[in-house]
Amino acid sequence: MATQHFQPKVDALFAALGKRPPFCTGVTSLDNHGVLFYRKGENRDAGYLNFASADEEALQDLSAACDLASFGHGQQTVYDETYRKARKLDTDRFASMIDIHSSGIAQHVSDELLEGKNFKRTLRFELYKLNVYEKDSFFKPHTDTPRAENMFGSLVITFPTPHVGGALVLRHNGDEWAVDSSSILSQQSKPSICFIAFYSDVEHEVLPLQSGHRVTLTYNLYIEKSKLYSEIPQLPTIPIHKSAPDCLVFKTALNDFLQDPDVFPNGGVLAFGLRFKYPIILSETNLEQIIHVLKGCDATIKDVAHSLSLEVVPEVLIHDNENGVDVMYPQLCDWDGIHIASWAEYLAEKDDLGFVVHEVGEPEPDFDNLDEEVKVKDVIWVTPKTRFTNFKATFLRGGEDDYYGNEAGITCVYGSVVLAVMVGPPGHRETLQEIPKREKLHERDIYELDRRGSDLESD
Numbered sequence: 001m002a003t004q005h006f007q008p009k010v011d012a013l014f015a016a017l018g019k020r021p022p023f024c025t026g027v028t029s030l031d032n033h034g035v036l037f038y039r040k041g042e043n044r045d046a047g048y049l050n051f052a053s054a055d056e057e058a059l060q061d062l063s064a065a066c067d068l069a070s071f072g073h074g075q076q077t078v079y080d081e082t083y084r085k086a087r088k089l090d091t092d093r094f095a096s097m098i099d100i101h102s103s104g105i106a107q108h109v110s111d112e113l114l115e116g117k118n119f120k121r122t123l124r125f126e127l128y129k130l131n132v133y134e135k136d137s138f139f140k141p142h143t144d145t146p147r148a149e150n151m152f153g154s155l156v157i158t159f160p161t162p163h164v165g166g167a168l169v170l171r172h173n174g175d176e177w178a179v180d181s182s183s184i185l186s187q188q189s190k191p192s193i194c195f196i197a198f199y200s201d202v203e204h205e206v207l208p209l210q211s212g213h214r215v216t217l218t219y220n221l222y223i224e225k226s227k228l229y230s231e232i233p234q235l236p237t238i239p240i241h242k243s244a245p246d247c248l249v250f251k252t253a254l255n256d257f258l259q260d261p262d263v264f265p266n267g268g269v270l271a272f273g274l275r276f277k278y279p280i281i282l283s284e285t286n287l288e289q290i291i292h293v294l295k296g297c298d299a300t301i302k303d304v305a306h307s308l309s310l311e312v313v314p315e316v317l318i319h320d321n322e323n324g325v326d327v328m329y330p331q332l333c334d335w336d337g338i339h340i341a342s343w344a345e346y347l348a349e350k351d352d353l354g355f356v357v358h359e360v361g362e363p364e365p366d367f368d369n370l371d372e373e374v375k376v377k378d379v380i381w382v383t384p385k386t387r388f389t390n391f392k393a394t395f396l397r398g399g400e401d402d403y404y405g406n407e408a409g410i411t412c413v414y415g416s417v418v419l420a421v422m423v424g425p426p427g428h429r430e431t432l433q434e435i436p437k438r439e440k441l442h443e444r445d446i447y448e449l450d451r452r453g454s455d456l457e458s459d
């Protein structure tokens, strides 16, 4: 592609999105929250331990009360000790004194994983399981099963029980991180808990335990409409990894780009392949809803674009083989049933929701063979394309039956989409007519403020 003179500005936009890890982790004091009650089995016997001082015998009793941990392989619930060797209690079998709000964990995780102005969205933490890992226990690489469209992430809390090994390894887009809670916890001067929260499409595994007991609580994180945190006084948390990029740097880079009169003389689309994947309910998800559940730097793009009154539309990117062009389309459909050979023709004749992509610097596509006019838009890619070719093949790694999750029965799968930031011609860059419905209540004031010149704050 011919390089445009404004390419350095596009590169600055890309750089401003940064590459923070897709997780955050920290420690906080166990304080007097170390107590756990649990039911031993079908009878009424109850067990008790305090994680601040639990000895080997108490931990063995807890482990004995647990069930074997299963996992999801496609639609099946599987017990397979070559894939997951661990023990677990469901939430109807135990009561822990850990309070993720007063411990400061909920606030810390929300600040880190929700981008931009956090107070317009909130995370709901749903306790999921208590897991016990003994010597040689592990959980091989998997992605936590998406349970709803607003599933956002997972939180793992590790108690200060003596153990060696069992690091949590995270992988995303070719990068890898290891968080060894046993070594983090052993360095604390008083009994503490270590927490790690990651976006839901991040692959993770628990490495084999060499000795001791590793006990964790897991939570599913859902994104909800704004609800301010209660005023409970919170304990301080000590961050170990942070995840959020800097909105202000991105906003400055975007402003700079838009001020260049050579950029999009007739308006166009600034396109971003998203860094994260989002839960999609097969044949049900309205792509628009993805706007409300964006993670990390994907959310920064939307927040900043909205603050500059630019419309942001989630689109799928489809290649039209017949005409050798890309098409952006703002809706999902299960294309199993319909075979669309020429998307350009389809858009020209049947449906003008989508448009043909003309990458700036490339020759204009030629549609002399079509009777009707096709909508074509100038597009500049900032982050690499995430292509959507075929509904099921793209959404399910290795096909539906080969998906490794932490629970069977998939109602949602993770899908790749792109964000199209609609840009008007020089002097009239704004394209946002109306703030999307669900955001209106919480964001109207913020946008108004922003338009009057106050800059986005980075957190």
Ligand SMILES: O=C(O)CCC(=O)C(=O)O
Pocket: 129, 131, 139, 144, 156, 168, 204, 206, 216, 218, 406
């Ligand atoms: O216990 C842990 O450290 C992680 C467990 C996990 O990945 C899961 O339950 O899905």
Ligand SMILES: [Fe+2]
Pocket: 142, 143, 144, 154, 204, 406
């Ligand atoms: Fe998991």
